[in-house]
Amino acid sequence: MSDTTHFDNVVLEARNIVKTYGGTRALKGVNFEIREGTVTTLFGENGAGKSTLMKILSGVEQPTAGEIVLDGEPVTFASTNDARDRGISIIHQELSLAPNLSVRDNIFMGREIMGTFGVDFAEESRQARALLEDLQLPIDPDTLVADLRVGQQQVIEIARALSVNSRILIMDEPTSALAAAEVEVLFGIIRDLLARGVAIVYISHHLEEALEVTDHAVVLRDGTMTARGERADIDLEWIVRNMVGENFDLGSPPTGYEFGDTVLSVKRLTVVDRENPERAIVNSLNLDIKAGEIVCIYGLMGAGRTELLEAVAGKEAVAAGDILLDGSSILGDSIANRIDAGIGLVPEDRQRDGLVQTFDVGTNLTLASLDASLVNGVISRRVEKQRSKELISAVTVKTPGPELPIGSLSGGNQQKVVIGKIIATNPRVMLLDEPSRGIDVGAKGEVFRLLAENARNGLAVLYSTSEVGECLSIAHRIIVMRRGRISAEFTPDVSKDMIMAASGEAVTA
Ligand SMILES: Nc1ncnc2c1ncn2[C@@H]1O[C@H](COP(=O)(O)OP(=O)(O)OP(=O)(O)O)[C@@H](O)[C@H]1O
Ligand SMILES: [Mg+2]
DSSP states (O other): OOOOOSOOOEEEEEEEEEEEETTEEEEEEEEEEEETTSEEEEEOOTTSSHHHHHHHHTTSSOOSEEEEEETTEEEOOSSHHHHHHTTEEEEOSSOOOOTTSBHHHHHHTTSOOEETTEEOHHHHHHHHHHHHHHTTOOOOTTSBGGGSOHHHHHHHHHHHHHTSOOSEEEEESTTTTOOHHHHHHHHHHHHHHHHTTOEEEEEOSOHHHHHHHOSEEEEEETTEEEEEEEGGGOOHHHHHHHHHSSOOOOOOOOOSSOOOSEEEEEEEEEEEOSSOTTSEEEEEEEEEEETTOEEEEEOOTTSSHHHHHHHHHTSSOOSEEEEEETTEEOTTSOHHHHHHHTEEEEOSOIIIIIOOTTSBHHHHHHGGGGGGGEETTEEOHHHHHHHHHHHHHHTTOOOSOTTSBGGGSOHHHHHHHHHHHHHTTOOSEEEEESTTTTOOHHHHHHHHHHHHHHHHTTOEEEEEESOHHHHHHHOSEEEEEETTEEEEEEOTTSOHHHHHHHHTOOOOO
16 A cells, blocks of 8 residues: 555564463464565464454463564563554454443553543543544543444554554454445555554455555465465465465346245334434335345445344344334344344454353354254253253354354454354345455355355345345345435345445446
């Protein structure tokens, strides 16, 4: 992305970095360098070791072996504070904010601005407001983080990293929850930072988007560096081939069978803003989905997609209208009863709603379908373990076993657990809210195959995404939501531009 070559010195070098966790060798001797004023992009499948390498460079983790060289001098970082004092900061993949603290307190946590009488909250608020303005998120710094949507939380995570004037900024999946317009804002900021000579490391599974900022590309595979290239010499095909070792295609919607009866019917559904009941977030929306049908909802952030899905799952209050499952209203049913009736939601926020951090991988996978682990009325550990192993392989979770803590999985693999957990409940209707967040192209293909297979057996799928390409690869029908209403409906032979135009997004040729 940098358009000048007046910077290009190596600022930081990682030499022969090894990292082991118990029996897992996450990094097997990696050499990596970062240059000032440029973006080095790190590509690789889920579990390849990208985040681990970045955690080592930012002082979160210590290497098992190997050396970090900063400005030609070997250094060790005992902590993130240590790395930050040397000018290195990181935007974490898994949002690391404290939900019960304000936006301001999260941004300045651990390095409060001190005045004569303790923390200078006024000054912190002033700086927080300025940062948020740069990021075009005009919210009050006193807002609790818990009240923000994931996309907004991600912007706070970015603001926190930007609040330190770093020489090296590591961005681990900074845009996974951002809409296109917000990504553009971030890219503008990246350009400014590059012009000031900041060295950036960028990680993303949105490959096209990552390619847009790349100056140098590096591919990690199974803890080893397998390829590197300069922007002029690489393209999307190069990345995918080096990441997964073959050419890869997400496929097309499943065909060759008839849809069944209407399973889910949404009638004139209205959901209103809690703070401002005058404003309809979902506005008198009608939608029917048949057994076996995969429907994609495309839309910008704030279009009402999450609220529609949450209303169907029972997590969002309905102001007017009805929701029918097999012709009977489920409006009066609790969330739990809707799950029993066959409605499964893969939520937008996996940290908050999808996973129990204190449970292991296997328990998280089987948690929502404990009935299937019952033998004579009691939960059989043996059956539960067997089922978790089957689920691990069905959704291709990369882990040595079900007894590992969920936090030991790479980001993308945690997302696969959330999907597996819902598949395990054998739902009749599956609602997925941005499920491909952070999962690699290969895994995305696996998830699509799994959905297609279940659709063939009668599952009705409602798949919400802000990636147009996904709609075209998975859906029988594409609906576009804009300001709470359906603004267009397409079959998958439509062009990407037409879908984007219907969402209100500017189409750039
Ligand atoms: N704390 C931990 N304990 C055990 N294993 C771990 C731990 N942290 C990471 N790992 C393992 O190290 C490997 C590399 O994980 P890492 O998070 O670096 O992958 P990644 O390339 O960032 O993947 P993703 O694209 O999914 O984010 C994985 O096999 C992961 O399970
Ligand atoms: Mg990662």
